[in-house]
Amino acid sequence: xxxxxxxxxxxxxxxxxxxxxxxxxxxxxxxxxxxxxxxxxxxxxxxxxxxxxxxxxxxxxxxxxxxxxxxxxxxxxxxxxxxxxxxxxxxxxxxxxxxxxxxxxxxxxxxxxxxxxxxxxxxxxxxxxxxxxxxxxxxxxxxxxxxxxxxxxxxxxxxxxxxxxxxxxxxxxxxxxxxxxxxxxxxxxxxxxxxxxxxxxxxxxxxxxxxxxxxxxxxxxxxxxxxxxxxxxxxxxxxxxxxxxxxxxxxxxxxxxxxxxxxxxxxxxxxxxxxxxxxxxxxxxxxxxxxxxxxxxxxxxxxxxxxxxxxxxxxxxxxxxxx
Amino acid sequence: xxxxxxxxxxxxxxxxxxxxxxxxxxxxxxxxxxxxxxxxxxxxxxxxxxxxxxxxxxxxxxxxxxxxxxxxxxxxxxxxxxxxxxxxxxxxxxxxxxxxxxxxxxxxxxxxxxxxxxxxxxxxxxxxxxxxxxxxxxxxxxxxxxxxxxxxxxxxxxxxxxxxxxxxxxxxxxxxxxxxxxxxxxxxxxxxxxxxxxxxxxxxxxxxxxxxxxxxxxxxxxxxxxxxxxxxxxxxxxxxxxxxxxxxxxxxxxxxxxxxxxxxx
Numbered sequence: 001x002x003x004x005x006x007x008x009x010x011x012x013x014x015x016x017x018x019x020x021x022x023x024x025x026x027x028x029x030x031x032x033x034x035x036x037x038x039x040x041x042x043x044x045x046x047x048x049x050x051x052x053x054x055x056x057x058x059x060x061x062x063x064x065x066x067x068x069x070x071x072x073x074x075x076x077x078x079x080x081x082x083x084x085x086x087x088x089x090x091x092x093x094x095x096x097x098x099x100x101x102x103x104x105x106x107x108x109x110x111x112x113x114x115x116x117x118x119x120x121x122x123x124x125x126x127x128x129x130x131x132x133x134x135x136x137x138x139x140x141x142x143x144x145x146x147x148x149x150x151x152x153x154x155x156x157x158x159x160x161x162x163x164x165x166x167x168x169x170x171x172x173x174x175x176x177x178x179x180x181x182x183x184x185x186x187x188x189x190x191x192x193x194x195x196x197x198x199x200x201x202x203x204x205x206x207x208x209x210x211x212x213x214x215x216x217x218x219x220x221x222x223x224x225x226x227x228x229x230x231x232x233x234x235x236x237x238x239x240x241x242x243x244x245x246x247x248x249x250x251x252x253x254x255x256x257x258x259x260x261x262x263x264x265x266x267x268x269x270x271x272x273x274x275x276x277x278x279x280x281x282x283x284x285x286x287x288x289x290x291x292x293x294x295x296x297x298x299x300x301x302x303x304x305x306x307x308x309x310x311x312x313x314x315x316x317x318x319x320x321x322x323x
Numbered sequence: 324x325x326x327x328x329x330x331x332x333x334x335x336x337x338x339x340x341x342x343x344x345x346x347x348x349x350x351x352x353x354x355x356x357x358x359x360x361x362x363x364x365x366x367x368x369x370x371x372x373x374x375x376x377x378x379x380x381x382x383x384x385x386x387x388x389x390x391x392x393x394x395x396x397x398x399x400x401x402x403x404x405x406x407x408x409x410x411x412x413x414x415x416x417x418x419x420x421x422x423x424x425x426x427x428x429x430x431x432x433x434x435x436x437x438x439x440x441x442x443x444x445x446x447x448x449x450x451x452x453x454x455x456x457x458x459x460x461x462x463x464x465x466x467x468x469x470x471x472x473x474x475x476x477x478x479x480x481x482x483x484x485x486x487x488x489x490x491x492x493x494x495x496x497x498x499x500x501x502x503x504x505x506x507x508x509x510x511x512x513x514x515x516x517x518x519x520x521x522x523x524x525x526x527x528x529x530x531x532x533x534x535x536x537x538x539x540x541x542x543x544x545x546x547x548x549x550x551x552x553x554x555x556x557x558x559x560x561x562x563x564x565x566x567x568x569x570x571x572x573x574x575x576x577x578x579x580x581x582x583x584x585x586x587x588x
Contacts, residue, residue, distance in 0.1 A: 060432060063585045086434035096425035098334060105333075112326045113433040153429065 011074035013192035018068030043203035046213035089159035099139030240289035327443025347462035389472035406490035407518035414497025415510035456487025481555035485546035495570035499577035
């Protein structure tokens with residue numbers, strides 16, 4: 001992972017202080033505190049309606065904050081909208097483009113608005129990398145290709161900050177890979193990405209930190225490697241002989257433990273979820289005849305889903321179901 | 324700002340073309356009937372049997388002359404109504420319609436202000452209305468040549484452009500309401516209802532004493548007030564400029580409201 005050093009005087013890429021945006025009926029975004037440093041890829045996770053898009057649209061100055069403030073590279077997102085837009089590339093979650101125009105016409109217009117040199121050449125390069133034909137009318141393009149048009153519009157002026165709402169939505173795996181590579185390249189140049197996504201695998205691949213938003217509240221924001229280190233692992237141990245006597249589950253850091261009966265060809269199988277260091281377990285197994293051993297870390301997706309299920313269960317007053 | 328004007332005009336090309344073609348086709352149809360009425364004084368005798376209010380609606384024109392026939396058949400009713408609808412549609416779609424369709428976020432994601440977008444698109448709608456006015460004027464004149472109408476291009480063009488400017492004021496209102504509220508339905512309703520009410524006031528003004536003095540203040544007066552034999556000079560040009568200014572002022576006045584509200588779907 002690349003770490004970027006910046007002078008302390010420079011403001012963070014994105015800072016939210018008590019930012020809220022409440023709609024009629026109380027839905028929306030509740031006061032949010034978050035800081036995203038320059039050169040960081042920050043994954044913004046949450047289910048539909050959690051408030052991810054509202055956060056991005058508020059950062060773009062499309063929605064007026066109900067309270068608090070948000071700044072992008074030191075500029076207030078509501079009062080200095082144009083200054084923010086000059087520095088930001090934005091991909092909306094629901095992209096609607098003029099069907100009768102070609103992608104090249106749309107890029108040309110955006111380039112004239114930006115007025116910076118090299119924007120059109122950059123758009124051409126991005127089209128080549130994303131394998132997008134800019135001469136075709138947008139109305140004739142597939143969903144994935146329309147998404148590529150939106151991505152080129154967001155990236156073509158090499159913005160300092162990228163606000164991307166589901167950037168790989170509708171893309172084939174090859175194009176998804178290219179987009180993630182482009183984001184990593186942007187980061188290598190010191191630029192910042194706020195990546196809102198349902199695709200946890202892609203967030204896991206590129207993000208340094210993630211924020212999990214739920215019902216308009218940021219319930220977790222931490223480094224991805226810390227989050228992953230705290231994830232439980234799935235344990236499977238098959239023994240050759242009879243099952244050994246093991247210390248208590250809690251001493252080994254095991255939960256959800258159960259034994260699978262021996263078969264003709266193999267001994268009993270232990271299945272459990274391991275949280276924390278595996279050393280106590282390995283020591284306990286030292287004298288046993290182990291035929292098969294597998295310890296697999298839960299994916300971010302699994303952790304995310306479990307997190308949500310447990311919070312839903314707590315909220316509805318039900319007992320948390322075991323996986 | 325001009326990039327918004329250019330892009331709006333590019334998007335409105337088809338609409339502009341078909342409205343112009345449609346109105347010219349309608350004018351062509353009218354001219355095709357004209358030879359049967361040329362010099363026919365009987366039609367005027369028939370008109371005299373109508374109530375004064377109906378004759379006023381037809382501009383009190385002599386239907387046997389090319390100018391009178393065109394005024395009664397095209398300018399007194401059909402063209403104003405068509406352009407009221409066109410102005411309300413274009414004005415309401417330019418901001419609020421695009422916003423409801425989710426097409427406003429991309430232009431607003433650039434480094435230009437909301438005010439620049441509103442001003443740029445307003446100029447686009449104005450140019451669109453002027454183009455439809457000019458193309459219709461020239462088209463009616465050219466088609467009139469086929470029946471030797473003898474009408475001058477200048478007065479005809481002046482009348483269509485002034486009528487387009489009268490309707491542009493309604494487009495300006497639709498732009499303002501759309502920008503202030505983000506609701507295309509409200510913009511369309513407000514501008515078309517006001518347009519129809521003003522046109523009704525203008526049409527009935529000849530008969531209703533209370534409205535008679537108001538007629539010169541109505542936006543349709545510069546184009547239609549002179550009747551079939553209207554002449555066009557500096558006073559009409561000044562009134563045309565006033566209409567242009569009022570139509571531009573309305574969306575500009577809405578900029579603070581547009582700036583203060585949430586945008587997008």
